Amino acid sequence: AQTVTQSQPEMSVQEAETVTLSCTYDTSENNYYLFWYKQPPSRQMILVIRQEAYKQQNATENRFSVNFQKAAKSFSLKISDSQLGDTAMYFCAFMSGTYKYIFGTGTRLKVLA
Amino acid sequence: NAGVTQTPKFRVLKTGQSMTLLCAQDMNHEYMYWYRQDPGMGLRLIHYSVGEGTTAKGEVPDGYNVSRLKKQNFLLGLESAAPSQTSVYFCASRTGGPGELFFGEGSRLTVL
Numbered sequence: 497a498q499t500v501t502q503s504q505p506e507m508s509v510q511e512a513e514t515v516t517l518s519c520t521y522d523t524s525e526n527n528y529y530l531f532w533y534k535q536p537p538s539r540q541m542i543l544v545i546r547q548e549a550y551k552q553q554n555a556t557e558n559r560f561s562v563n564f565q566k567a568a569k570s571f572s573l574k575i576s577d578s579q580l581g582d583t584a585m586y587f588c589a590f591m592s593g594t595y596k597y598i599f600g601t602g603t604r605l606k607v608l609a
Numbered sequence: 610n611a612g613v614t615q616t617p618k619f620r621v622l623k624t625g626q627s628m629t630l631l632c633a634q635d636m637n638h639e640y641m642y643w644y645r646q647d648p649g650m651g652l653r654l655i656h657y658s659v660g661e662g663t664t665a666k667g668e669v670p671d672g673y674n675v676s677r678l679k680k681q682n683f684l685l686g687l688e689s690a691a692p693s694q695t696s697v698y699f700c701a702s703r704t705g706g707p708g709e710l711f712f713g714e715g716s717r718l719t720v721l
Binding site: 531533541591598599602 | 640642644649650651652653654657659665667668697699701703707709710712714715
């Protein structure tokens with residue numbers, strides 16, 4: 497069974513600084529997809545970024561980028577130039593051909609002014 | 610532009626009571642999911658559906674039942690609520706490809 501582990505329950509970062517959130521996963525499959533979702537205090541889940549396992553190039557979306565290490569089964573999220581609006585819970589997620597969409601336990605990020 | 614709508618948003622139940630959470634999506638998505646979110650445990654998959662008339666168990670299915678009689682609706686039922694089912698429940702849907710999940714706003718359920 498696939499598992500997703502986020503080992504940092506809480507993190508904080510100063511506004512305008514860079515922060516990296518960690519995620520590791522376990523799977524025996526070769527084709528799968530990884531995601532980072534953001535849940536602000538409003539509770540609405542929002543997709544931040546997506547990575548296909550067959551792509552070697554790391555995904556990037558504006559200030560958000562990932563470091564995907566397939567052999568190490570690691571998928572970290574880097575947020576550059578952190579903004580107060582980035583304060584949220586961040587979830588790492590895994591999806592494969594089994595249709596299941598599995599989430600980690602989340603990292604609560606607080607951006608400090 | 611409704612997206613994924615969950616009803617009700619809040620509900621308080623007594624132990625042993627039953628209730629149904631309704632999820633409706635207007636995006637013609639094939640796949641639908643029910644998750645529960647608890648502090649320190651993230652989002653755990655309860656049940657999911659890969660199409661109309663189909664359902665499958667997720668990680669924590671015990672105590673819940675689901676039905677997908679219509680493509681746009683995915684119902685989550687609690688036949689005999691227990692305090693351990695106090696949680697925030699999220700419905701989500703997606704297309705058939707490896708796409709993002711679209712979430713509802715969540716339903717907070719308290720079982721006394």
